[in-house]
Amino acid sequence: MSHNLTLAQNHAFDLARTLMVPVILFQAESEFGVMVSSEYDGNQDAIVHEYDPWCPAH
Template sequence: MSHNLELAQKHAWNLARTLMTTVILFQSDDEYGVLPEEELDEGEVAVLYIYDPYSGGRSVH
C-alpha cells in the first residue's frame, strides 16, 4: 500500500504490463493499492483506475 497516488499509478501500469493482465488501482482508507482484477473484491475498496496492458489506463470516475 502507498500514500502516494502518483507512485501507485506507476506501479499499477508496470504490474499490468509485467503480468499482461488487467489490474485495478484502488483506495482503502487513505492508502492506495494495486491488485489483478480477478483478485479484487470491489465491495471493500474504492476503485480509482483500471490498467489494461493492451489499451492503457483509464479512470473509473
C-alpha cells in the first residue's frame, strides 16, 4: 500500500500547485482521494495530509 500512498501524495501535491489552492489527501478504507480543502466535509480522522501551495514546507 505504500506505493499507492506515495502516488497519491505526489498527485495531491501536484494538484495543489496546479490549482493553487490547498487540497486534502484522505483515505477511505483502502483507497485514497484528493479534493479541495474548502470542500472537504468528511471525517477529520481520514485526512492523511493537507497540501498548501502557498506554504513551501511540505
